[in-house]
Amino acid sequence: MFDERALKELASVEAEGPILSVYLNVDSTQRNSEEYKLELRELLKCKADGIDNEDIEAVKRYLEYDYDGSGRGLVIFSRQAEGIWYAYSLAVPVCSGVTVARRPYISPLVERDGLYGRYAVALVDRQGGKFHFFDMGELVDQRGFVGEDVHHTRRGRGSSVHGMRGGSQLSGRRxxxxxxxxxxxxxxxxxxxCQEHLPRRLLLGGAEPTVAKFREVLPAPVNxxxxxxxxxxxxxxxxxxREQSLALLRELEQERHEKVVEALMTxxxxxxxxxxxxDQTLSVANEGRVQVLLVExxxxxxxxxxxxCGYLTTQRLNRCIFCGGEFTEIPDAVEAAVTQVVEKGGTVEVVDEERMEDTRIGALLRY
Ligand SMILES: [Zn+2]
Structure with missing residues (x-):
């Protein structure tokens, strides 16, 4: 399965020749296997120029014989000539697309990890809780806690009104x-x-008054x-x-991005x-100072x-000022910055176009 560690590993992959990156929408609620196989063939045909034929064949073969049809999004990176092959079936959707570059094209994965990576859902009621840990829409662990039965203090499983009327003040307090x-x-x-799974976010569910009371007794770091x-x-x-939590995370993302873009601008x-x-973003990315990279x-x-040394710049320089190395033109310096930040342990937020105005890219620094 795909997780943070897999993402970091992908960020460190670099090949001598072109790596084929494939994203395919395989959501069975939207299309059947013939439809997405056809789309893949079309996408590969459009990009055929830079791709090794054996990578095209490897991807087609995988879809035909190895892929089990699970998940909503399929992501593949292939460079057969150098033994590079990664295939992930994701429980969250992706937009179809094909990219060819010396490194895996990871921005769409980075975006999904930011949105759906490592979160917990706790459902609580008056007697206990059910905890879920999800990563990229996949349930990784589930556990429950059952406390003492609340209902046995009352007569039967009646409402609390019945309980108050039927029981004494004491049983109500009890x-x-x-x-x-x-x-x-x-x-x-x-x-x-949470200490075991280290979720980045926690969602709570259950009856509203119970959830409110629960938050009062929840230790601050978890709260x-x-x-x-x-x-x-x-x-x-x-x-x-899962469905409700994915929808809520998407909703909350808008709000979160608004805040982080505002923090950046300020x-x-x-x-x-x-x-x-x-220019400036590449410069701080080179220095490993990026805490949060924001990119349109x-x-x-x-x-x-x-x-x-991998130094990135928008200007053509003769020699690298750090190592004396030579520069090569790269088709996507933005993607290179994303990869560099992921590799160095920073966070990347991929935000909607309109939110960034003319800025398009920026970074909040560690120091
Ligand atoms: Zn250099």
């Missing part, structure tokens, strides 16, 4: 205490779950991971939890820890790269 203790223990269990609430029932199954305007524009979706720009 019930509240019991619920509180259950929520606290659930919070401890969820904290352990800070909470980005939203799911409108699903405690009994919701895996499919419902800090760049004030000359603080932000830079904008390709589908922004491509040619540039130059030192064959010695």
């Amino acid at each position: 019930e509240a205490e019991l619920v509180n203790r259950n929520l606290k223990e659930t919070a401890v269990a969820l904290t352990e779950f 800070e991971l909470v980005v939203g609430s799911l409108g699903v029932d405690f009994e919701a199954g895996e499919v419902e939890v 800090s760049a305007a004030k000359g603080l820890n932000g830079v904008v524009g390709l 979706r589908d922004y491509h720009q040619s540039g130059y790269q030192c064959t010695g």
Whole structure:
């Protein structure tokens, strides 16, 4: 399966010759296998110039014989001549496209990892919780915590109104205490779950008053991971939890991007820890200073790269000022910056065109 580690590995891959990168929409709710195979053939025909025939054959063979039809998005990187082959079936959708370059084209994967990578969903009720850890839409782990039965303090499984009327003040208070203790223990269990899986985001689900109380007893480091609430029932199954959480993450993404773009613009305007524009961004990426790279979706720009140390620039220089190496023209300096930031452990946010205005690319710095 595809995860953060796989992404980092891809960012480090570089070939002597052209690597074929393929993204294919294989979502069975939208199209059948004949349709996406046809699209692939068309895409490969358009780009055929730069691609080795054996890579085309390898991809076609994979689709014909090895791919099991699972997932919504298929991503393949192939350079047979140098033994490079990666194939991932993703549980999240991709847009079809083919790219040929010396390195794998990873921006669409980076975007999806930013959106759907490493998140947890906790459903809580008055007695316990159900925890899910997803990565790129795939359920990686699931665990439950069951506290003491709340209902046995009342007569049957009646409503709380019935409970108040039927029971005494004392049993009402006892019930509240019991619920509180259950929520606290659930919070401890969820904290352990998060310590184990290190999600970047946490979504909560369940009855609204219970979720609100739960957040009061949730330790601060876990509470800070909470980005939203799911409108699903405690009994919701895996499919419902996944679909709802993916939809919510997409929704929240807009808000998050608005904030991070604003932070970039403000800090760049004030000359603080932000830079904008390709020139300056490449310069800080070279130095490994990028904490968050913000880049407009589908922004491509040619540039130059030192064959010695990998230094990126928009200007043609004779010799590298760092290593004396020679520069070679590269078709996509933006993609090269994305790869460099992923490799060095920074975050990349691929944002909608209109949000970046004329800037197109920028970076928030580590220092
Ligand atoms: Zn150099």
